[in-house]
Amino acid sequence: MDAIIYRRFSSDEQEKGSSDTLARQQERCEALAQARGWTVVETITDKSKSAFKGEHLRPDAGLGQFLERLRRGEFTPGTVLIADNLSRLSRRPVDEAMAWIFEVTRVGVQIAIADTNEVFAANPSMGDFLATSIKAAFSHEDSRRKSDMTRASKARLWKLAERREGRWTNLAGRLPGWLERTPECNGWIIDEERAGIVDRIYRQSADGIGVVTITRMLNDDGLEPFGEERRHGAGKRQWGRTHVRQLLVSPIVEGDYRPAVGMFAGQVIHGFYPRIVDADIVAQARAALTARKKVQGQGTKAGTLNLFAGVTKCGECGRNAALSTSVQKGRSYPYIRCEGVGEGRCENRNGYAYRAFEETALDLFLDLALDDRFFAATGELGKARTRKAEIEKELNDRRAFKLNLIRNFTTPDPEVAVVIHEATADIDRLTLEMEEVERAIQTASGKVADFEHLRRVGDIRDAAKSEDEATKMQARAKLGRAMRSIVGEVEIKRDPEGEKTFDVILKGGVMMVRIDTKGRVKAHLDQMFGEPLWTRIPAEHQEMLAPLIRRLEARRASEVA
Template structure:
């Protein structure tokens, strides 16, 4: 009689995947099924799942999912689960292994082993039961010894890597794609071309360019993506984001699984991106999650993307474009849901004149040294600051782990925590000195030079070169998000279309019409401007922006809004 047979294959480690273990398991099971006259209808495969740890029985494993279906009665009685050997199915203690086999066979599903020819049913003979139990016990004991050997070997390898002795680079299973091990496995060979591309990606990200645009730029150059594992040709945004957040660019080895999960080995890889650029790129990438926006069909991008809302319904307002009867394109802001008839505000708010006025008011105040390339003394100080901040964060995390795990009688752990505290205090003092150096070096850039740099960025934002314009506008968008809370499209009581910019946590604002005229300040409460309710030190920070708004209110117009 032909049986419905499912072959089960499994391996535990990445190294096994490189060999022919799956092919061998399939071949042996297929030959056994053919000899029995059975028809193989499917294959279950668990890659990198340890039977000793029971990982292959978890809900995310194929055998675990199969067992759940058996329990629910979804697998027909008479089905055969065929494996190469018993240890493919279990290396757990004998009680667990035998209970699992009984749980499967009691539902009418048979278990067959190709190496011994055994077929287990719900009611095995005493000889079969005892023989299986003995083999299960032997498998578990063998796995326990193997696991202990592996732990000892990996611990030795970690210690070698800390000292960079012997074949220490073998600690990493998969190596970053800009590196390869040397022949002796005691050092790294760097791929300069790929390292340059990595640095370009970080610089673009720090400049405010998003992962989608970076991927598009690499594909247009074109730059061949790395890794044969890719299912689709070309770079993608996920790969870009993973690269930006990869600790290996800073030289850190951070295991994602296994016995060293949660540990960090600093300096395991060569650092390929300086600390300051890493910090800027990651901060910019994080901030873009909150400032997503649309680009108009004309190629014009909203400098306030992610900050622009409809004053009527509160939904996002987006940038779009249209062409008038004379063939002239113009850009406008519109409520996102107005086209669906779900918002009463259905108007189109002309954008370009408003943008120019907003740039006049606060561009040079929004853009500080974070947004410009720096060199010399200031550059060195910024790199040093980023490196110190990272070291301090790492040591604090290490001290926290020690303090949360050590026993009160463990004097060695207590001494280690105290030593770390002393180191952290010293590094924190050095960090404060470095911040002072940065402030002094930044002060060397005078007001005239700062305005020149800002005007260069503004001019680049209007460039006919799409790459130049895109990069400059990304920087401007990032700068505005630091001082602007929101931009709302509204109408006055007279029906006039206006943009309302809220600055500094909402305590300061300005209303600008679609012709770019500043109408008035909208930050009054209790008889005086809201910013005057702030403490004196915060008023001092707001003062330059307040002065600039007053300069634009040369002849305030009476608004229809009360």
């Protein structure tokens, strides 16, 4: 006789050790099957699903899907569903629990309970029915009582955590790999080495390095993973890209406790954990992570080879153009080619030699693109940028909080109105502080002398030619991110004379430069109708491009002089 084992644990049990819970259930159910001579053919598991709330019976849950299969007639009469105890199957009110049991058993599927060695078949006797009903009633009442006690306990613990009183750190279940509780559970102990690894991951992402490359570099350096990891066949513990990506979006590095599930889902306690990555670096790293997702069909390594990955187009058909490499006499030659050629959908068939074009493009635009965002900020500038990132985060939180209140309380409530008014005052205060900080950043940025800026730009270009692969890749990632911050599009096409060229169009249409495959500037367009092109773009775009426009005007003035 075939048997199916059903295992389940709730979110509360997950905090106490889900692996042990599931293992014990499996062991007891298998023992019952062996004693009865049943063959276990399948195990169904529901993780973090509450039987009291009926979450395990939903269509996306294991037991809910079992019921759908039952209704489709997938199980033959005589099949046994084994659970460790009745509460694993249901903690709902008696009528619901008994209705579920009868739906299963009436088609010939039996239900076995391991802890009592009971088997429920179709058409039970009145005594069996009453006994099962009483057990279901006790199970539901016990669950309700435990749920009420748990909610009250967690509510008290949440209040303690907000005030940092008592054993408040116990509010968190599973801790990040770089933190431990103090013996008194009233604070945190930071593993500085592990926290340094997280900071490194964020800084590499901010520099434009992708998750896959960051993961490989961590493993190449032999750094021991913590938390989730992947394993090779030899059993060596290594970093996995999923773990790295999770770290890059985790609110914990900023000090926030934001439960995703449970009674506090959607709420937040700021400063619950110690911040281990500066706000400015967090903002840069996540912006770069988001930007890389928008580069369709371009891996991180490709993005470091082609500094214009994602913005390079075919000037003939408008499709994406990508970097390829040919090898001649043992030497590689990178070139850009329209992706539509391989599909027979474009006549722009030949490749466009890339190296000389890149060198000229860097000569022309790099000092414009590599502004202070791409260098580690120190002193006044560093403090101002970090504070700006912190304010942005606070503003987003307060705006979201206010919006949730407005959505959830549609009827007038004096107390809610007061809270909304306070949130509005906070938003106004933070907005004014943001304006002050932005002025401070402009002032601090202006203190960087031209020669110092050019020296730093030169250092980045030298690092991009380093023999050390990691240094080279990190520098090229930074160069690519910088160039794509001001270049809107690069078109490959032939000019009126039939020569292969790259048309580099800066964002906002403020300038276009045509460069041939030998690195020569063929055309330079930044003025029309007797005035610069940027005077023709909308005022809000001019404001966004203000730093770039100032540099272009300075360049034009120097050329005239």
